Amino acid sequence: MQYPHYNPASDNRPLSDDEVSDLDELLAALPTDAAMNAEAMDGYLAGLLLTPGRELSSLPGQTWLPLIWGGDGAVDPAPFVSGKQRKKVIMLVLRHLHSIATAWTQRPQGWEPIFSFADGEDEDTEYADAEDWAAGFLMAVDLAPEAWAPWFEHADTAGLLAPVAALGGEDGGLLEGSAAERDEASRRIPDAMLALWAIRQNGVRKA
Template identity: 40%
Template structure:
């Protein structure tokens, strides 16, 4: 099966809330290792793909959503359902791409939100948690290793990426100080709120050539 390539000139309407719920449910049923099993992770994965100068071939990056290197080995009931999932993923990719092109500051990543009771009062606070988004983002960077290795070697950009790396990395690989930071809701909230600024910096940095080979 040849999966559809992304073409920004084609009208790809944004997913509705109902569409997102349906896609999220389909993703949640995938059991393969390294699969993307929720909309938050998918949103991060697609954002990383778009922040690189070029998209890989659709037959390469789309199967990675379901944890495969082979477009013929999709874990869905039929080729028709596989195509529907691919088209939904492309529609969401297009939505992110339009926003990144028009105004990166206006991008609203799909982060988790939890309500917790404040320690020093009975007030309910909203805690932002971008862990799943960051895990997906780092999966996306693996699709363009040459480019992202240069980004991580750039001191300025590496610093901007720190919140994403801390939230998206296995805590066991972090230092005790870093583990303490990501281990508290307040610390995760602080890091999560820094992620949109990092996306904007990555989108506008000269390293991401304006003469992009991305369609």
């Protein structure tokens, strides 16, 4: 099946909270454990937009869209109950993708990633946990490892990617970390992504 390309000029209306919940429920209801949730999808789309040296609009949709519901570019299980449901998921995903790119470009300080939050032992304490978001981001990295390798090595970018690797990677170091440690790493991610976007737009500075 052919899927639409990402078109930066298309609809970039942010999803409402109800639409995000609807998308999350549609993905959760699919008959596969490989489907992303809304948090992982958000991180995955951020990673796709940030991939160095490549414009997402140049990639066919079938190379990256099916991973959101557990397929891949070669074999797409298309586990939707109907074509209408598949179309709805795709349109919601593309709108969310457009809205991330628009926010980063036009109103970066207003952008917020989709993270989980949990109450601490103290009623006034709330911990952020971006594990799923980071895991989704790293799935985008896995689609273009050679493009990402310099960013994980370069002094200007490696530190910005460190909280994502720590939370989302199997050997990242924070999978068994304390709530406070995971919270600290999670809260570093928004500013780190905006910094990476600025570097991507302007080029990585030489060390």
